[in-house]
Amino acid sequence: MLLKTASFVQYGERLLYNVPMTFHDFCTRLSTIEKTSSRLEMTALLADLFNTLQRDDVEPACWLLLGRLAPLYVNLEFNFAEKMVMRVLAECVDTASTKADNKERLSSVLSLFKSCGDLGDVAEHLLHTHAEDTRSILEVFNALLALAKEGGVGSQERKLQHMAEILRKSSGLTAKYTVRILLGTLRLGFSQMTLLDALSWAKTGDKSLRKPLELAYQMKADIGKFARVFLAEGEKGLDSFDIELGIPIAPALCQRLHTADEMIEKMGKVYVEPKYDGTRVSIHIQKSGKEWHIRTFTRNLEESSGMFPELATDRALDAIDADEIILDSEAVGYDPETDKLLPFQQTIQRKRKHDIEETAARVPLRFFVFDILYKNGKNLLHIPLYERKEILEQTIKRGSVFVLAPYIITDSPKELREFHAKQLSTGLEGAVIKQYASEYQPGRRGWSWVKFKEEEGAVGKLSDTLDCIVMGYYKGQGKRTGFGVGAFLVGVRDEKSDTIRTVAKIGTGLSDDQWKELKTRAEKLAVKSQPKEYLVHENLIPDVWMKPSLVVEVAADEITNSPTHSAEKALRFPRLERFRDDKTPDQATTVKELRAI
Numbered sequence: 094m095l096l097k098t099a100s101f102v103q104y105g106e107r108l109l110y111n112v113p114m115t116f117h118d119f120c121t122r123l124s125t126i127e128k129t130s131s132r133l134e135m136t137a138l139l140a141d142l143f144n145t146l147q148r149d150d151v152e153p154a155c156w157l158l159l160g161r162l163a164p165l166y167v168n169l170e171f172n173f174a175e176k177m178v179m180r181v182l183a184e185c186v187d188t189a190s191t192k193a194d195n196k197e198r199l200s201s202v203l204s205l206f207k208s209c210g211d212l213g214d215v216a217e218h219l220l221h222t223h224a225e226d227t228r229s230i231l232e233v234f235n236a237l238l239a240l241a242k243e244g245g246v247g248s249q250e251r252k253l254q255h256m257a258e259i260l261r262k263s264s265g266l267t268a269k270y271t272v273r274i275l276l277g278t279l280r281l282g283f284s285q286m287t288l289l290d291a292l293s294w295a296k297t298g299d300k301s302l303r304k305p306l307e308l309a310y311q312m313k314a315d316i317g318k319f320a321r322v323f324l325a326e327g328e329k330g331l332d333s334f335d336i337e338l339g340i341p342i343a344p345a346l347c348q349r350l351h352t353a354d355e356m357i358e359k360m361g362k363v364y365v366e367p368k369y370d371g372t373r374v375s376i377h378i379q380k381s382g383k384e385w386h387i388r389t390f391t392r393n394l395e396e397s398s399g400m401f402p403e404l405a406t407d408r409a410l411d412a413i414d415a416d417e418i419i420l421d422s423e424a425v426g427y428d429p430e431t432d433k434l435l436p437f438q439q440t441i442q443r444k445r446k447h448d449i450e451e452t453a454a455r456v457p458l459r460f461f462v463f464d465i466l467y468k469n470g471k472n473l474l475h476i477p478l479y480e481r482k483e484i485l486e487q488t489i490k491r492g493s494v495f496v497l498a499p500y501i502i503t504d505s506p507k508e509l510r511e512f513h514a515k516q517l518s519t520g521l522e523g524a525v526i527k528q529y530a531s532e533y534q535p536g537r538r539g540w541s542w543v544k545f546k547e548e549e550g551a552v553g554k555l556s557d558t559l560d561c562i563v564m565g566y567y568k569g570q571g572k573r574t575g576f577g578v579g580a581f582l583v584g585v586r587d588e589k590s591d592t593i594r595t596v597a598k599i600g601t602g603l604s605d606d607q608w609k610e611l612k613t614r615a616e617k618l619a620v621k622s623q624p625k626e627y628l629v630h631e632n633l634i635p636d637v638w639m640k641p642s643l644v645v646e647v648a649a650d651e652i653t654n655s656p657t658h659s660a661e662k663a664l665r666f667p668r669l670e671r672f673r674d675d676k677t678p679d680q681a682t683t684v685k686e687l688r689a690i
């Protein structure tokens with residue numbers, strides 16, 4: 094049922110507000126959204142917000158709604174520790190209303206925090222005597238931006254002063270949300286996908302434009318820019334929303350099929366490539382004069398440019414015969430002595446940001462390039478794969494850090510099977526099958542790319558693993574008491590309702606080190622109450638809830654129907670394969686995929 098009657102729903106025409114919204118009004122709306130558990134109502138509230146914002150407020154409002162200051166692909170995070178924020182709060186308490194000295198104030202902040210567990214709530218309580226906050230969204234946004242960009246010698250002290258200035262001007266309510274943004278704990282219980290629904294709703298009063306919105310967003314993953322254009326120009330604005338060098342394109346994803354026969358039947362003539370087990374890297378390069386600008390993005394659309402010094406070498410850049418280029422690749426570590434490819438866990442050591450140069454020397458990477466999406470100002474997404482492969486071969490010279498991923502072209506299940514078996518025998522993960530004449534489909538699991546991982550007919554094992562979200566954990570029993578975690582609850586995504594539904598409770602199959610690692614990670618993600626997007630049966634409530642962030646790859650023997658798991662399916666003999674830091678909850682397996690498996 095559409096929520097058309099509520100007084101806050103405004104659609105059909107875009108209201109032209111000339112007055113900038115105050116940050117206080119914005120926070121009042123955040124507070125209403127926070128209290129709402131109905132997804133539809135939340136979408137309508139967000140739509141109403143979009144329709145009330147002044148044009149220049151749209152971009153900052155989008156980032157703030159997601160608890161950020163910039164798109165995901167811009168590395169701009171506060172990373173403030175709770176202690177730092179507590180210190181500043183103690184300084185900002187209205188000294189007229191309390192005679193306590195700074196030390197006493199700090200200890201009262203600490204005890205409030207201990208009792209309620211949320212520094213945002215503490216800030217609201219402590220600063221409620223402050224006068225009304227009349228700053229506009231843009232003013233607060235710019236102040237936060239300046240704070241995030243503060244760096245260099247003595248920046249720590251300046252940051253504290255800057256933060257104090259911001260909080261002194263805040264009211265209780267605005268302080269609450271400011272503090273949550275500073276700490277990265279603003280979770281309103283929706284993802285970027287709900288924002289797309291809300292944009293559709295803002296124009297039509299329903300979610301009917303979600304699909305075209307999603308398609309456009311995946312070409313240029315910048316929701317702020319996108320919302321601004323769409324709210325001003327509507328659907329026709331989407332047509333002009335083309336890919337842009339330096340802004341990530343959502344990477345194409347693989348579907349699953351079980352047998353070579355099914356693949357050929359469904360896809361016809363295909364390219365078959367090795368499935369490398371490394372990390373996805375989207376490479377954007379621009380040459381201007383003698384200068385090269387290189388930006389890389391992860392599968393999660395986050396910037397990873399600093400991670401790959403080997404791309405910024407003459408040897409790499411000389412291999413590219415183009416001024417502007419976007420490549421899709423999988424980076425895999427290799428042993429410089431034996432030239433052998435290394436397992437995933439060694440490749441991703443690079444993720445830990447320090448000592449990149451040192452890791453790069455020890456575990457150098459090779460970039461297996463398998464697609465080209467853009468060259469010299471031209472968008473190549475819509476031309477057939479065989480043409481893109483040709484352009485790729487003309488553009489990348491062999492023998493550098495780039496390796497053109499080898500392939501066969503076939504329409505024979507037998508050849509496909511043989512190629513796949515050969516990859517497994519050389520220690521690779523399997524094969525990726527791509528439809529011969531397919532377009533590049535950003536962000537989608539279409540039938541143009543399919544992965545072929547396990548040997549066919551493997552008994553007692555699902556043919557593929559699942560990427561699940563860790564939702565919480567149960568404290569240890571017996572041997573595992575020492576680790577502090579005895580089992581954990583995992584779920585998959587329900588795209589339709591933007592919720593996370595449980596599929597397994599996992600208590601076996603982890604090495605001692607993995608249990609320890611899980612505990613360390615779990616502690617950082619622990620939250621006091623059940624996140625709004627989780628659907629969990631009362632018999633499965635974990636001892637400690639975790640916010641949706643950690644993705645793990647899970648293997649199992651079978652999928653069965655389940656009356657208790659909210660995905661209505663359960664994994665039989667589930668076991669942890671590995672932590673998938675390269676995936677976000679948005680990229681976890683969906684209920685629909687689970688059913689298909």
Ligand code: AMP
Nearest residue numbers: 347366367368369372373423463498525
């Ligand atoms: P999965 O993560 O199991 O869904 O498999 C898809 C991932 O395999 C992609 O996101 C890539 O990171 C990786 N991959 C490895 N080799 C290839 C290839 N030849 N073509 C496309 N993706 C590949």
